[in-house]
Amino acid sequence: MKKYYSETFEKIPGEKSERILRLSLEEFRRKGLSDTRIDDIAKKAGISHGSMYTYFASKDDLIRTIIQRGHQVQRQAFSESEGETLDVFENIERILSTSLSTAVKDPDSISIWLELSFEYNDRFSEDTLVLENEGIIFWKDIIKQGIEEGSISDRIDADAAAFCVDGIVGTLMKSYISNHEKEKLYMHFGDIPTEMIVKKIMTVIRGVLQR
Amino acid sequence: MKKYYSETFEKIPGEKSERILRLSLEEFRRKGLSDTRIDDIAKKAGISHGSMYTYFASKDDLIRTIIQRGHQVQRQAFSESEGETLDVFENIERILSTSLSTAVKDPDSISIWLELSFEYNDRFSEDTLVLENEGIIFWKDIIKQGIEEGSISDRIDADAAAFCVDGIVGTLMKSYISNHEKEKLYMHFGDIPTEMIVKKIMTVIRGVLQR
Amino acid sequence: MKKYYSETFEKIPGEKSERILRLSLEEFRRKGLSDTRIDDIAKKAGISHGSMYTYFASKDDLIRTIIQRGHQVQRQAFSESEGETLDVFENIERILSTSLSTAVKDPDSISIWLELSFEYNDRFSEDTLVLENEGIIFWKDIIKQGIEEGSISDRIDADAAAFCVDGIVGTLMKSYISNHEKEKLYMHFGDIPTEMIVKKIMTVIRGVLQR
Amino acid sequence: MKKYYSETFEKIPGEKSERILRLSLEEFRRKGLSDTRIDDIAKKAGISHGSMYTYFASKDDLIRTIIQRGHQVQRQAFSESEGETLDVFENIERILSTSLSTAVKDPDSISIWLELSFEYNDRFSEDTLVLENEGIIFWKDIIKQGIEEGSISDRIDADAAAFCVDGIVGTLMKSYISNHEKEKLYMHFGDIPTEMIVKKIMTVIRGVLQR
DNA sequence: AATGAATGAGATTTCATTCAT
């Protein structure tokens, strides 16, 4: 995989590089990819903007680096949930629950990820589609497994089920990227704890899918 | 509702004002709210740079005007589907189908709408939340009606069902805003006609909700 | 001929556009093409640097515009000296004299022209070689004419004679672009009036060429 | 003569210091004094950026060091041609020939030397004028010698003759610093071997000067 | 002595906005 950061960036203390990436993410969520200024990130990180350019040749390179970091984290999450022999619905519930807590803890990553959907960010598409595909396959596998096991009705289209679950989880994760989205979530569910939201959504998913 | 355009804008031929708003939408989807330049819109519309500023006091005002226009269209869609005494699932299917064709015909509106979810666009939140709320209530009503009619299982949480259906429809509409999203849709469903996608998704929704 | 300035630049008062080009030339001679800052030219001309960019898309475009202006002036000079039926040596003397007074009055143009000889300015080559060629042909014609008339010895190689006269005139014109070059001229001739320099050089050229 | 390099630079292997100076020259010709970056030279020479600064306190000091090196080489050339009892024209021809082959072999030195003529490089003037003067005296001596010997006509102004010969040789040497100049030389002489150019120019110089 | 990470002044360029015509 192509590296979008300099060797210098590799050599600086991990703590520092982590901080830079984390603060970049935060700033990107708050200001948007386009309106985030390299200089602001540098200021927040307590380094000179010149240093930012010794680490990343351009703003786009910084964004790509962040995207790749997101991949690693996401892949790890996928691989962790593999090999577990849970019931399909327990599996979905666990993923939903994990996704939700990720969204609450790290809305920055979700926000930047969602920005990549827009046409004006298509230049990053090649960097992200591979992972998107992995996510889609991940869901399809789960659904197929459920059908094979007989726990999901075979009247249901597997592709559509994967699409729906993916969409529901995505929508839920999106609900924490901004006040605006939090308001919408509140409109939907009122003021209830997040675990409660998972439970409620699971009644739907079970209802829909369970035979 | 506050007007964000000048009286001058009201007086110009409807055809011209329509064209300006339509081309603005197109440009906003392609470049993003932030990277779209007023001058580019003016050039596309064949009017002078300065004229844009006689119509809209600022770029944000243009965006707000576009948002309000979206509201009108959306409200019209809501009101049209009211008063019809369809079966709940027929109703959902029709909305799904309409939403899909809207997304295909006018991805620009969807794209700009989705951009408003991000924190860096929270300044537009007050202009949009009202309509978001209407949409949510719209779904809740449909679900409640279904439960009352007995066609939707009462084991299912109504709020969550509304959230899920809303999320699914939203995800589907998002699938047409960029090549990147189209690719993802293709990963999900392969190369099938759009009506087929609706049908497949309906097997899921019926399966989940139907008692 | 391709235009390297905007339509806006064409429309501003001639006096203003002249001033901008003149001050650009001056600044380019003093600081060099590379170290001249657009902002400094703007300041000298009493306009905003933003305006400079409405006139010229880039610094290179400004340079090209200046080069083209130099062409026009130079071509005019060529065409003026045509059609006159002077003796070859009178002709050369007149050109030498004119060139010298041009160099004294407008060293800026000479300086920028000479900068174009360097490899790092080869990107402008296509804009200048045509005129260079015209200058070379101009000299060759004069020498040939002299040989045909019998006033120049036919033992002399015409190409080389054109090269030498061109080189001498070029060197003389170069002598006014900087203090450094003026010093060198002083080392050569001491403190004598410029007409005297022309006379002295003519003794050489006559001596060399006259049969 | 003031040294513009550090003691450290004196201590490193001659081969290495030679390489650094040679590569600097090359880069300066290709990019120009102003646009050449110290870092690029360091990279080409395979040393670290910082090392360049342990050798030379600044970019200007590197340039001055290069200039002084040019002096040494040039002085050596002068001294070699002294003490030889050639006929004046043989002498000129030999210098012309030597200059030409120097220009072909080492256009980098010529290029940087010519850059020093411009006003924006006047800060190096004090470092170069001494040598320029030596060159001028060198030519004057040759011409005077020719007049004394009777091989150059006394109708000719000695100062002007020195100026002209100097200008011709300078122009010829300049002809190899860039593609642009090579094109001009080709316009003058077509595609002929360099020795032929010398021969042809000598017909002019002899013609002019020889009584 | 050599390295290369860090710095920050400053260059080019962009573009929302103003305003005289």
Next chain:
DNA sequence: AATGAATGAAATCTCATTCAT
């Protein structure tokens, strides 16, 4: 009402130079 020239704040990026290791 329409125009488009002018403005200048601000963004991205460069690179000579410093300095700790």
